Amino acid sequence: MRTLITNAFLADGENLSTEPKDVLIEGQTIAHIARAGTLGARLGEHHVNADGRMLAPGFIDTHAHADHSPLRTEDDTSKILQGVTTEVNGNCGFSMAPINELHSDDFNSLVERIFPPQECTWSDYSSYVGALEEGEFVTNFASLIGHNTIRVAAMGAEDRDPSKAEMATMERLVDEALEMGVAGLSTGLIYPPGVFSSSEEITRLAKRLPPNAVYASHMRNESRYLSESVRETLAIAESAGTKCHISHLKMADRRQPGKLAEVLAEIDSNRVQGVRVTQDIYPYTAASTMLAALLPPWMHDGGSRVLLDRLNSPELVQAASRQIGDPQSTFENYGLQAGWDNVVIASTGSHRFEGQSIESLSHSLRLDPVSTVASILREENLKATMIVHAMNESDVETALRHPLTMIGTDGLPVGTGGRPHPRGYGSFPRVLDHYVRQQSVISLADAVRKMTALPADVFGLVNRGRIRVGHVADLVLFDPTTVVDNATFTQPTLAPLGIDEVLVSGEHVVENGQWMGRRAGKYIAAQH
Template identity: 60%
Template structure:
């Protein structure tokens, strides 16, 4: 048996913050006992962590991660653990890395490589994927949703059509198989192919395979002009299936509609009052980030990456795409129109050209129209390009963050692509504590910790996590709230925060005095629904 004593900490247990120091005894990855200082002196010379003057919180839970491949990486991805994140919920936006059907393997691979770095995928079933993950080691605990885009590709490829009965049944079977292995629920990414081609009844039918306490989580069809319509569809799916409803990265991504977030929250509160279990997460920034190809209208993605590249090479098709992007009457998620080309910035490309430069600047420098510039970049980079879109108003971020059902998700794009990624992957949790708690007072420290720990553990079925209680897993953070500083910026996004002193994952001290120890102590977490 291995004891560790955390001595003299003030405990924020996930619901309340205590008013006097306590000693916390860890044993074999769990919290064994919590007692007044000195209660464990009889145990003699056991490993002791002096926590005087520090706050001990549950490990933070990133509710919206894209770290589906990081256990396979030789390099340690410490972007989350250095923030105090001990658990990540992956498989978001309709993208999980399994299952893969042999008949449509190229469709799967070509879509995944638009956003993930290159890696081998020798698995087919969800069970084989988890087996492969376990051959590696987890920096953080790994929970996951099942991605609708992934199972749609596995059943029918990337065509723009509705599934037949056999294909629907194939998708249902894939949901059932993933549930057997502990997924927390189903995610959709309805602006991305092939999910963008689906209709609501298809998603309802799949969500009905979920247990009652599982989560239907959606990156909705529209987060701008048609935000309320998209929220209604999301709630409709969860309500029809009788499951939890979770809105991914709630935002109003349209600079022309600043100040309207309160209307969306009022709608969610009304539906919640009628009995629908609704939550949401946000990242605390006014910029989004995703694959560059998301700038294009949906019809360009019909048939997958080969067909998209062919259309990008056609002047007539690019001209048609440019007309669609300029047409405010169309209802696809139109980032360029919502933010303006000057606010769309290249984050990363396969060759690392163009990074940090806006589409307006690139187009001007190349003597092209903006959509032509997008086409050239995507063709030359073989679709491996991501972007940052400055499309939200600060007042709407504050309004969303103030809602008591809002959790924190980094939505950090997959590690390993390099470039100049969104700083949210490195600074989301410290930014909330520094900027929105200490400086702005949008929410209290106690409430912020609850939203980062106990609330997401409850919603995503992470049994025995998210609290500092006896018997719970020893996922813990020692920090000095007054010293928390988020150093990550858009110009220098990979800087680590300060003020997070120690982090424990399953009882192992993996961050010590602000330094990563190199010990991977996480594991796969089955959802308890």
């Protein structure tokens, strides 16, 4: 198939063209780029008149959790309608493989707290990729291997150091995933069982990575101990000799405005000394994760069944409450950082409580906030997520301005229902709408670079992220003067406007802002 796009201004991943261009696509790749009007009409081509709109490489979501979207019958259009053509999955230590039958209960309890129910017919990473490829991909699928998942496969959900044999198993599992083209290793160090792991354990695993693979981390703390967490993350990457990527960099404590600028300066200092470090953000002042993350780490030791037993103990719930209320607590303490009025239920298995804050629920249930959380988790069998309004807008802008910041939605796959964070449906148009056009925080060329060329280079996505002859024709056509992010916290699944046309591997999948039902994505093996 041949497609001719005419009269488009190019945001090619690095620069903006000053005059309109024509772009000819043959099959899956870009064949010619020329001054508008010089390619001429070609018989049998699909013609798109850009009419002066902006043509960019397809956007790359550097932080996605769409790990089993290809397996679902329902098309997950949350990203493609934003102009996203490639998602990097397997973040925060969560991946859908490998699975050890001996610890399958722990695996299920790990993933079912954030992902919709899914029958897993695979065991190792290779068979997982095979299962994905039996389905079809709405967007291109790249991935990291998750530390939480491989730790569960090797030793379950226990709070202890791995044995020599268990460590060797985890190293083997990383090697096997690398053979299947994962872009690197991710950790989620506020979640069990990653929260139980030492820096030494993670460093040993990171040392399995090739030098140009990525160690990506949801760090141990993104608030009071943010600086210490950054130092740990950078030290692991430096010791392993690999790239470092900080997931959803933020200061998740609105009581510390401006702190993020100091942290970025420290990161830059390490970069000058040779540490290859980048970061992504989502362009909002609220975070979102599983509701159980409000609890102290010791409550998670032993897995979901033990956690539920502890939640049924008034004495242990009160012990957790005292620890959460302690200003000296060292774990990621969202209840203390944001305040209970800023912790809002996003989704539950029964769809009760959604859209309500813990503070308001505690009044209606006549319980203290932690007992309220415990009650919800018991009733919902731990299947509950939350939104936490914890950041300052000035810090979001500071992070976005940094030249090595990329954009990630941190969005979950369809199927959880409720009121998810709008970032899953609006992050990329929000950058173009709010931070480029309205607030002029960054330029249009820089925004596109952060969404395309930069992540393609960092995650080893060869021949993507730029409009170049020979590159894969993942493209998005949009109007930078009218693009609008419609997703809100009350209506989080509304699609944007102004993202007009999207091509994946040369196939037209979005036309006039409408999904055409064509799954044209592929599994992408990163090249290190």
